[in-house]
Each structure stands twice: as C-alpha cells, then as structure tokens.
Amino acid sequence: MAKRVVLAISHREYAAKLAEYLREEETGWDIGVYTHGSALRKELQNNAMVDLLIGQADMLLEAGTLCDRAGKVISLVKQKGMVDGRWQEIVQYQPLPSILSGIRSGMAANQGGSTSGCQVVTVFSASGGVGKTTVALNLIRQAGERGLRTFYMNMEALNATSLLFGKGEPDSLSRLLYALQAHPEQWDSLLEQLCRHQPQLRTDYVDAPDHPGERLALTPELMEALLEKFRNMGRYDMIVIDPDSGAGEWHRRLLDLSDRVVWLIADDAQGLMKSEKLLRYWQAHISEKISKLSFVLNKAIGGGLINQWNLPGEAPKVVLPYIPQWKTIDQPGRLLASPAFSGAVEQLLLGLEIGGNSPSVRRRREEGHGNQRSHVRGAG
Template identity: 25%
Template sequence: MNKVLLASSSLEYVEALLDFIQGSPYSAVFQVTAFSQPEAMSRYIEELTPTSTPDLVVAEESFIEKWNSSPFADKVSVLLLTEQFVSEESQTKIRKYQPLPAILAKWEEVLLSLSRRERGRFTSAQTWVIGVTSASGGCGKTTVALNLAKQLGRSGYSVFYLNLETMDSTGPFLHTSKSSIERQTESGGDLFSQLLYQLRANKVPNNSFHGEKNDRIDLNPYTVRNERIQADCFIPANNRKEMLQMSKSDTSELIRLITESGQYHFVIADPDSVWDLRSEAVMEESQLLVWLLSDDIHTMNKCKEWMKFHRQLDPEQHENRMRKTWHVINRYMGNMVNELPDEGMIAEHYLPYIPSWKQMREPDLLLNSPIYQKEMNKLCETIGALYRENTA
C-alpha cells in the first residue's frame, strides 16, 4: 500500500478523486491522506514520524510550499498539480484536470520509478536480453520493442533499447534526430562509429600489456536517455555502412558491453526482420525471444519456410532457440484465420489491433495507447519480466 498526500484548494476535486479511488481497484494500491486547507496540512506535517511519512506528495503549489518545511521533504517525491499543459514524460508535474484513471496511473508510474533510483548498480547476471524478432517485415516489430522498453521502464527497471536496424525507423517516435545531430556535431564525428572502432580495437591484443584487453569502454559518452520510452539508447549512427559492416562478433560484443556494464536490468534488442549477422547474434545472446507473427498468409508462410530451413541447417541450434522463444500474435482482431506455421506451435500472447494506428500523422500515438500498454503489461507479466528482482 502506497501512502499518498493529496492537497488541493478545491474540496470538490479532492472528494471526486477520493470517491473514485474508493470504488476502484486503486483502493488496494493507494492510501490517501487529503487536505483542502493549508492549516490542516501544516498540523499533519508537525505530527509526521519516519514511519508515517507519505511515499508521494501530490499538491498544488501553495501546499507544496508548506510541505517543503517538513523535515522529510527531501526524502519524498512531489508531483505539482497544475492546470497548464504537462508533458507525459514529466516526473515532477501532473495536469490537474484529466481522466481520473490517467491521474492515478501517473501516481503509480512515479512511485514505481522511485525504486530504480534506489537499486544502484547491477551485475551482468541480473541482465536479461530480450530480442524482438520476426521472419517477415511489417509485423510491428519496432513498435512492440519500443512499447516493451517503455513498459519495463515505467515499472521501475533500468532498460537499454538497442536498435540494430540498418535504417533507423525510430526517429519520429523518439524525436532523436535533432539531439543526435547536435551531439555528433559537438563530438566532431559519428559517435556510434567511434564506439564500434573502440570495441574492435579492444579485441586486439595489446603488446604493452602482454595481450590483455584494454580497459572497459565507458558507455555514457555514446548513450542518451529517452524519457518517451523510459530507457537509455545509443545515439543513432549517421553512417549506415557501419551497420551493414557489423559482424556477428561485433554485435555480440556490443550486447555484452551493455549487459556487463552493470547498469541495466533489461536490454531490448531490435534487429532487422531481414535475416543478417546482427539478427543471428541477437538470437544467440538473448535470454528470451519475442517472435512476432501477424494473422496473414504471407507472414505465416514466410515463418514456416524460415523454420524449415534452419531446422535442416542446424537442428540442435534451432531447438535451443525455440526453447527460449515466445510466439506473439500482433494486431490481433479477436480470432485467428490462418494456422500457425509449425505443428505444435502455440501463441503465448496476443497484442491488439489498434485501428487509429492505420492512418495517423502523430507517431507519438504508437507509444501512448492505453489499450496497447495494458496488453504489453500483461505480456511482461506472462514472461516473468515484472518479477525479475524476485528471481535474479
């Protein structure tokens, strides 16, 4: 049960929110102490003890000024209630008038994100690599990978989104283009190319150190934090030849560099759908593969032929991959028309078709569908991702 201090000068607003919580599943999530008078809140603050301190303060500006006099003010996160526009990514402000479920979802998000800041650094044994793949383009692979990263990030985990596509398709969704250009200009070159150069040089024996590896590469100069998906990622490469020239070994080394950095619970790897060496490395380095299918004859047949080819090529390797694979139907419309491509294959999860995505001008919609986020949360629960701390 999370303790929340709610303070607004509008008694009607406070009562409406409390009534909604009382009649919803959030009554088991939040224990709310509410005030509409600053004086009453001041008396409450005077009586606070370390054990009765709230986990979150949600208040208008005048009440926050009162809260700041509390001896516990620097230990509790605060959300400012405002009637102005607030970015969805903001962790310090919340729009006062919006659907009540959205308000409570934001409370939950902020509370869950607190644990990430408290967890510190992590060992490579705790890092899961989740590869999102498909045998056919157009299955929504990148949309699923981005939403998976966002769902895990919002749940309080440290996440790295690793885009291994030859042509980066995430720019419109992550708004990385402008910031990428600025960072590249400041550094005087393509940062991703520089990272690959360092990675390759690190594998070459250094005679002055009797063949030992060089010092571990620091990831921080090459990464950016993207609040839209609550994850870190590399600054996209400007030189596409670098992506085409990446070997299987390069890709594996890059994944291991991230997992062994001790900074992340999850790496979400998003390779091309077309089969290449980067995809091969993701298949091998992942602890879990989310394999996407869509209910159309072209996708099912292409997946069938791929599985047939790789089973004949290396039966043991194919079976090892299938053991860590979750087959997920994306854009599910309520019933299946086509048969799954392999005998004995089952679909472990279904992600819904979102009609509003068919034609849209705002790519942000792909990251902000409540229905899709709800199903992504179920997927994370199904694969055990939301219980990583209990099993790590």
C-alpha cells in the same frame, strides 16, 4: 529504505534544477541540496548516512577528508582531470539525462556490476511491417513501470526512429563499434557521452545511424562483443534489441545470445510462410532453444488467427490489437496511449518473466509506485 543523496553545488538555480530532475527519475532517493561549503561540511560531520555525494570539484576539495564519509563521491567538473582521479568525474554542463546516466554508471561500477540480473530481449520477425519497433517501445515502457532499468538498441539497417527521438548523434553506434575494436579502454567513457534517456519511455538508448553501412557489415563476433559490454555494465535489468527482419549470421547469433525472443507474426499467409521457412533454415541452431521463443500475434483484428498455424508449438497466446491511428504517429508518447495495447503488452511482459521479482526491482517499483510526472522532458 531511501538512499540519502547530497548535492553540493554553489549555483542555486542549477542545483534546484538538477535536484528536481533526480527526484523525478530516482524516486527512492532522499536528496539534500547544499550551496555553501560550510553547510556541506556540517552535513557530512553530523550525518553518517550519506550514500551518495555529488558535488562541484571546488566544494568537494574544500570539504577534504569529510567526503570520505559518503559511500560514493562523484565530482561535477568543467573538464575531466580536475580532481586527479580522486573521485569519479562527470562533466557538469551537459544534458541532465547524460549526467544521470553517468551517475548510474559510476554507482554500478562501484558495486562491481553483476550480469546475472541483466537479460536481453530481442523483438524479431521474419518479414517487415509487423510492428517490431512499436512493440519494443511499449515493452520497454511497461518494464519501466514495473521498476526495471532498460536500454533500447535499434539494430535495423534502415530505421525511422529519428521521427520518435529526434536526430541526435547519428554516428553513435558507429563510434561505439569502432571503440570496441580499436580502443576498448575508451568505450565506457564514450558510452557515457553518447547515451541518452527518453523519459516517456523510461529508457536509455543511443541514436540509431542514418546510414545502413555498419548494420550490413556487422559480424556475429562483433554483435556478441557489443552485447557482452552492455551486460557487464551492471547498469540495466533488461536490454531490448530491435533488429531488422534479415536472415544473416548476426541475426541468428543475436537470437542465440538473447534470453528471450519475441517473434512477431501477423495474420498474413505470406508472412507466416516466411517465418516457417526461416525457422526451418535455422533449425539446426534453434531447435534446442525453441523454448526461448515467444510467438506473438500483432496487428490482430478480431482476436485470433484466420490462417493455418504451422509454426512450432501452440498458436500465439498473446494477441496485440491493431491500432490504425498509429500509422501517422511521430511522437513516442502517442505510441503509449492505447489501454488495450498496453494491457496486452503487460501480459507479454509477465509471460517473459524478466527480473520482475528480484528484491532490487521490487524496491524500485514500490518506491516509484504512483509517481506521476506533471511534465515531460525531451530526449537528451
């Protein structure tokens, strides 16, 4: 059943723009738009099925106690504090993805937010250049197509994701980590400010930093606290972590905390030996959790391994083809343009068994099935 959402915004052009964006991003919402207070009051008086009311502070205050008939009320304000805590507040004049992110956050908090449906998938390799970021982004896109709500977190010490997402706010992760330690009460509002949305990939994310300092200084304890924060939001079904290929303690702890680990390998003798050595180094910690590891052959030419397989278990069942054109890619949409690669990633996602059959995910998939967008909005 569609969720009844009412927008109460006096500025017609802004109301139409926001309504169009929400219809594209939340295909299961039945959205009504009201630009006059009298029309809003009539709607609230006559319709007992308003699940979510999003409106300008002055229009909501004018409607008064009628707003209580809506299941959830969110006030669009010029600055925080305009409605004295009566309703959740979201700053109105900011990028539309940020507004949607705030709406989703508020709805999750209203429902109590369960962590049971949120799973962490780490895309890892023992050596660089294997294609972790490309696989992670394709995995996220496939998950979005299946109705999963995703968050992408790049944890590489040196990354080039600004080529795909733009410069953005390069201090985002540093600020979140600092708030987590020094001002935890401010963390949620800070994330709402820094979180961005990439519509082609259908994922939320925060900008990766330009400098490697916080990655190099990251501790296992801080990594665990960060992941728990995201899990406890009740906002995502799947968090995809894209770390570098280090062998530090926080890398090992990340693998411990992950529900699934996609361990990428290439058909390269040196790379395979590095994976073998790293697994042996971590053996005492990983041996009992080896079942969560899925070895995946990436950049395959031909379809199978030439080199000898000495890693635990069988040789990789999932093989991702080499796409030479991607060496010059600088836009995320082009990383999604290979049917052969997308099909192989779809098989990988099915094998991971990440929440694809939960009732809420099935509903979102059914509501969004066949929805094709005629245009793409930029990140942020």
